[in-house]
Amino acid sequence: MLELFADLVLMPLIAFLFGLVLVLMARRVRAKIERRVGPPVLQPIYDIVKLYAKKTQISHGLMHDVSIMMLLGGFITAEIFLPVPGLDGLAAEGDLVTLVYIMMVPMLGLALGVGSCANPNGSIGISRALTSMLAYDVPFVVVIAGALIHYGSSNLIDVVRIQQEGGVSTWGVTTMPLLAFAGLIAMHGMLGKEPFELYIAPAEIATGPMVEMSGKYMGALFVMQCFQFYTVGVLYVTMFLGGGEMWLTFLPKVAAVIFISVAITNVFGRYKTEDVIRWMWRWPTAIGLVGLAFVMLKVN
Amino acid sequence: MTGSEKVPVVTDQPETCRVADAEEKSLLRKVMDNFADHCRSRSLFVLHYCTGCGAIELPPTITSRFDMERVGVSPMVTPRQADLLLITGYLSVKTLKRVILSYEQMQAPKYVVGFGSCTINGGMYWNSYATVKRLDQYIPVDSYIAGCMPRPEAIQQVFLDLMAKIDAGKATAWQDYYLNYDAYLGRQMNLFGQDWHTPTDVVAEAKHYGYVGNGTTGEHTALLDQRATWSLDTVPELYPARGRNERSRP
Amino acid sequence: MTVETGTPATIVDTIQHEIPGIKVTKQGERRLRIDVARDSLPALLELLKGRLGFIHLSAISCVDWPETDEFELVYHVWSYERKTLASAHITIPRNPGRFVSVYDIHTPAGFYERDIHEMFGVVFVGAPNLRPFILTSWGGPPPMLKSFNTREYVNQTYEWVDYQPDWLKDVEAKGGGVEK
Numbered sequence: 001m002l003e004l005f006a007d008l009v010l011m012p013l014i015a016f017l018f019g020l021v022l023v024l025m026a027r028r029v030r031a032k033i034e035r036r037v038g039p040p041v042l043q044p045i046y047d048i049v050k051l052y053a054k055k056t057q058i059s060h061g062l063m064h065d066v067s068i069m070m071l072l073g074g075f076i077t078a079e080i081f082l083p084v085p086g087l088d089g090l091a092a093e094g095d096l097v098t099l100v101y102i103m104m105v106p107m108l109g110l111a112l113g114v115g116s117c118a119n120p121n122g123s124i125g126i127s128r129a130l131t132s133m134l135a136y137d138v139p140f141v142v143v144i145a146g147a148l149i150h151y152g153s154s155n156l157i158d159v160v161r162i163q164q165e166g167g168v169s170t171w172g173v174t175t176m177p178l179l180a181f182a183g184l185i186a187m188h189g190m191l192g193k194e195p196f197e198l199y200i201a202p203a204e205i206a207t208g209p210m211v212e213m214s215g216k217y218m219g220a221l222f223v224m225q226c227f228q229f230y231t232v233g234v235l236y237v238t239m240f241l242g243g244g245e246m247w248l249t250f251l252p253k254v255a256a257v258i259f260i261s262v263a264i265t266n267v268f269g270r271y272k273t274e275d276v277i278r279w280m281w282r283w284p285t286a287i288g289l290v291g292l293a294f295v296m297l298k299v300n
Numbered sequence: 301m302t303g304s305e306k307v308p309v310v311t312d313q314p315e316t317c318r319v320a321d322a323e324e325k326s327l328l329r330k331v332m333d334n335f336a337d338h339c340r341s342r343s344l345f346v347l348h349y350c351t352g353c354g355a356i357e358l359p360p361t362i363t364s365r366f367d368m369e370r371v372g373v374s375p376m377v378t379p380r381q382a383d384l385l386l387i388t389g390y391l392s393v394k395t396l397k398r399v400i401l402s403y404e405q406m407q408a409p410k411y412v413v414g415f416g417s418c419t420i421n422g423g424m425y426w427n428s429y430a431t432v433k434r435l436d437q438y439i440p441v442d443s444y445i446a447g448c449m450p451r452p453e454a455i456q457q458v459f460l461d462l463m464a465k466i467d468a469g470k471a472t473a474w475q476d477y478y479l480n481y482d483a484y485l486g487r488q489m490n491l492f493g494q495d496w497h498t499p500t501d502v503v504a505e506a507k508h509y510g511y512v513g514n515g516t517t518g519e520h521t522a523l524l525d526q527r528a529t530w531s532l533d534t535v536p537e538l539y540p541a542r543g544r545n546e547r548s549r550p
Numbered sequence: 551m552t553v554e555t556g557t558p559a560t561i562v563d564t565i566q567h568e569i570p571g572i573k574v575t576k577q578g579e580r581r582l583r584i585d586v587a588r589d590s591l592p593a594l595l596e597l598l599k600g601r602l603g604f605i606h607l608s609a610i611s612c613v614d615w616p617e618t619d620e621f622e623l624v625y626h627v628w629s630y631e632r633k634t635l636a637s638a639h640i641t642i643p644r645n646p647g648r649f650v651s652v653y654d655i656h657t658p659a660g661f662y663e664r665d666i667h668e669m670f671g672v673v674f675v676g677a678p679n680l681r682p683f684i685l686t687s688w689g690g691p692p693p694m695l696k697s698f699n700t701r702e703y704v705n706q707t708y709e710w711v712d713y714q715p716d717w718l719k720d721v722e723a724k725g726g727g728v729e730k
Contacts, residue, residue, distance in 0.1 A: 027369070036367040046343040050383070053336035056408045058380070153370055202377045214380035215407040247376055394686040421711040427701050429693050433708040491707070492687045520673070 008080055008090040012227075015079045015086075015234075018251060018261025022233065026262045037284045044226070051219030058214050067116075068220045070109025075227035079100045082129035082234050083156050085244035087285065095154035096144055100231045101233065103190075107133055110209050117212040124296050125208015127191075129199035135277040137194070139284035143183040146292040147239050149299055150176055160243030172240035178291030180240040185284040187232050188261045189276070195268040196276055222228060224225030233257045303548035333469070340373045340383070340409060344459070347382035347406070349399055352389010354449045355417035358420035360535045361452040373459055379405040384462070388450070390418035390425050391432040393491055400488060403477075404500035408509070410474045411442045411466070413458055416449050423448055437487045440473035478502065482518030484546055489520055559571055561602055561632070580634045588640040588649065595625065595638065595655045604629040604636055609654035612666045614696045618643045621672055625652070644670070651676040669694040 017286045023044045040046075057066060081099050083091040107129060114122040147166055150172070151159045163171050173180040188195040190282025197273035237243060241257070244250030271279060305453040348358055361368055362375055376382040379402040391399060403412065414435045417423035425431035433442055442465070445458045477484060481502050489496050503524070506516050562574045562584065564705040572594070573585040586594050598604035602628035613622040618641075625638040644648050651674040652659045664683045671692040674680065682688065691698050 031367070035364040037370045038367075039369050039372060039374075040342075043369075044344070046339045046372055049336065049339035054407045054409070054504060058405075058407065207379045208380070209377050210308060210381070212380055218381050258449060278491040319686065392686070394684075423709070427704055429690075429700050429703050431709075433704070434711060437709060474574075493689070496687075 004089070007087045011082070011084060011087050012076045012079045013019075015075075016149065016223065016226050018254070019228075019230040022229040022255060022258050023222075025259065026229070027031075029108040029262045032265055033087045033263070044222070048219050048222045049165055051222060052216055054215030054219075057216050059217075060113075060212060061240070063116040064113045064212075064217070066115025066156065067109045067111075070218055071106045071224050072113065074102055074105030074109060075224060075231055077105070078231050079117070079227070079246055081156070082231065083160055083240065083243065084234065085247050085250050091156050094156075096156060096159070096239075099152055100141070100144055103231070103235075104133070106228075114209045114212070119203050119212045121205040121207075121211045122209055122237060123237055124205050125199045125201070125211065128201075128205075129209055131273050132189060132192070132196055132199055132276050132280075135280035136186045136201045138281055139182050139288045140186040142191070142285060142288035142292055143179050143186060143239075146176060146225070146295045147172060147289065148291070150179075150300075153180060156243075160238055163242040164245055168242070173244045176240075176291055176295055178287050178294065180208075180291075181290060182284040182288035184235060184257075184260065186280075186288075187236050187257070187263070189280060191228065191258075191261055192233050193261055193265040195271045195281075196272055197265075198273055198276060199272065229258050229268060230254065303379060303436035305396070319473055330480070337469045337499045338467055341463040344384045344411075344463070345376040345382045346372045346386055347375055347376055347379055347402065348382045348388060349388050349395075349402065351395045352415065352418060354388030357415075357449055357452055358386070358388065361455045365451050366456060368459060370457065371459065371463065373523060374430065379403070380407065382406055383409070384411045384413065386413050386415060387419050387435060388415040390416075390423060391435065394430075396432045396438060398490060399440060401498055404498050404502065408474045409466075409471070411549035412439055412473070413462065414441050414444045415455075416445065417434055418448070420446065421443050438484060438491075438503060440476040440484075442471050442473045449463070458518060475511055478509070478514030478516060482515050482520050485524075486518070486520040489523070489543050497527060561634070561636075564602060565594070565597065567632045568596055580632075582634060582643075585637055586638055586640055588642055588703065590653060591625070591640050592650060592655065595627065595652055595694060598627055598638075599655060602629065603631045604632065604634075607658050607662075608635070610652075610659060610666060611663035612670045612672060614644075614670060614694065615641075615669040616644075616696045621647060621670060622665075623672075625647065629658075642652075646673070647671060648675060650674070650675045651678075652679055652727075657718060671695065 024039070024041065027043065028038040034083040055095075078099060080089040081102065082089055083089070110184040111126045111130060145157070148154050151162055153159060153162075168174060192200060201208060205211070210218065210221055237250065237253045237259045243251050302499055319484075343478075348355060362373075368374075373384075379385070383406070385399075385403055385406060387399060403410070408419060414420065418431070419435040419441075422428070422431050422433040426433065432438070443458050443462055445454050447454055450458075462471060485496075485502075503517055503521055506512050562576070565574055565584065566572055567588050569586070571587065575583040575585075579585050583662070584594065590668045595695045608626040608630040610626050611624045611626070613624070615622060621644055622639060623642050624637060625640075628635050640649075648672075649672060651663055652673075653663070653676060660678050661683075663672075663677045664680055665677065666672050667674060667677070668683050668685060668715065669692055685693070693700070693703075
C-alpha cells in the first residue's frame, strides 16, 4: 500500500521534472534550427515560477478554474497509468483503452474553460482543437487497435513485458513498423506542433484556447506542456520502443521520440483545418490500416 | 545610447510607490520574494504594440541576429500572457486608447518600455494635434529608449537594465497605476473626454489586491461611479444622429 | 459603355466642345489639369466617366486658401484605357463652404467627402454620411484649416517634458549629461 502511494507521488513528479527537460530541449532545438543560441538551462523553471508569482490574475468563473484542474488532472492521471521502470502505479488496473480516454480529458477541460470566457479567438481556437483531435484520433485508434491485437493484451505491463523478454526483435517498431510510423504521425498531431498547430496559430488567432489564460492559469498550461511532452513520449516508447527497462535507457528513448517531433516541426508551415482532417484521415490512417492488416494476418 | 559616450538611462521611477517595509517580511518571505523577482527578471514575455516605426527593430532583436531568448525575452501575442508592453513609436490619440486597454488587461507585475523619441516628447510629430506627447502621463512607464529609432543594441540594453531593475525589486511602476489611478484617469479623460472608461475596474482591482493609495480614487473616478448608475436611455450619444445632409443608401 | 479612343488632344477637344468656357492644361504626358466653374463639375465628371473612360475616382483633395477666402476642391479621376489622370479643380467660397456631393457619379466619393467634411468642415449636400470618421474624441474645429493653430492646441492639450529636471543637474555635476 505504501509502495503504491509512493508510486502515485513519484510518477507525476518524475513526469514533471523530465517534462521540463523535454520543454527545454524543444526550445533549444528550435533555436538551433533558427541559428540562435536558445534559452538558458533553467528557462522553463523561470517561466513557470514567474507565471505562478503573478500578483493579479483574471478568472472567468468556476468553469475556468475547473478546466485547469481537468487539464492537469487528466495528465497526472495518465502518468499513474503509464508504467515506467520500477514504478507500475495503477498500470495493472488500467489498460491502453483507459489511457486513450484519459488523454482526451485535458482537451475537453480546455474546451470547458474557454467556453466560459467570451473571447472569440478562444472559441475559434478550441473548435479547431477539437476538430484536430477528431483528425488525429482516427489514426491513433487504428494504431492502438493494431497494438492490442499484436500483443494480445491491453494491459500496458504485459505489453512492456512482452517486448522486454524478446529483446529488440520483438519491439513494436520492428514487428509492426507501419503502425509505428502511423503512430508517430498521430503523436505529432497530438502534440499540436506544426503543421498541425492550427489551433494555436499565434499570429492568427492569438494562441487560440490559451488567449484568455493569464498569470497562474498560464503557468498551469506551461506545467501541462511538460506533462504532455512526457506522456505522449512515454506512451509511444511503451507501445513501440520496448518500454522502460531502466531509467538510463528509458528517458533517452522518450527524448528521442520527442526530438523527432520537435525537429520536423520547424520546417513546416501550418495546415488549414480541413486539410488536417483530410491529411490525417488519408495518410496515417491508410498506413495504419495496412499495418493493422499485416498484424491480423500474422496473428491468424 | 549606442555611442561610446555614457549617457545615463532615463528612468521614470515614481516617488509615491508604496515600498513594503523590509522589517515586516520574514526571512522565508524575503527569500521567496527574491527568488520570484529573479525568475521574473529572467522570463519576460513581450507584447509588441507595433503601430510605430520602431517595430522594424524588433525582428533582429528577437531572431537569430541578436536572439533575446538567450536572456529569456520571448514574444507573446496577447496582453493576458505578457509581462512587458513595448510601445514601439509614436502614439496617436486613437492608438493610445488601445494601448491603455491592452495595458489594463495585462497581469501585474507588468512593465512598459517606451521606444524612441516619440513616446518621450512626441518626437518629430511634436506639433501634431493627434500625436500623444508623453506616454508616462497616461500609463506608468518603466524605461524609455531614446533615439529615432533605437538600434537593436539599445533595445538589448534596455532589456538588460529592466532585468536588473526587476531583479532588485525596483520595477514597481505598475503599482503607481493603482496608487495614483485618479491622476492617470484624469489625464486620459482630458484627452478622450469625460465619457472615457475602460472595461477593467481598476479601483476594484486596487482594493482587491491591496494597492489603494491616496490617489486611487478622486474626482475622476467619482465620474466612473456616477456612470454606473446611468440607465440606458440617459447615456449621452457618442455621435450625433444623421443630419439633414444625410440620406439613406440606395 | 463606349469609350472614345484617341490621344489627350482629342480628350481636350471633346471636353471643350461639350463644356464651353473650360480651361484644360496638359501638364504632362498623362496629366490633365482642368479648371472648371463649380456648377459645371458634376457635368464634367459625368462626361469624363461616361464618354471618355475616366471611371476611377482616385481622390478628392481639398486646399484651404485663406487669402482669397476659398476652398479649392480637386477631383482626381483616372482612366484605365488612356492611362491618364485628370484633375478637375474648382473653388468654392469658404463661407458657407457647401458643395454638392458627387456620390451619385462616383460611389467612393462618399468616403472622401466624409473625410473632407471632418478635416475642413466643407458640407457636401447629398452625401450619404458625414459623421465623424477618423478623428478620435475630437471636440475642436476642423484641424486641417489654416486658421486652426496646431501649436496652440498642442500646448493647451499636452504637457511637455521637463528638459532640465533636477536629476539631470546631478548627472551633469558628475560629468555626464545629455549630448548636445
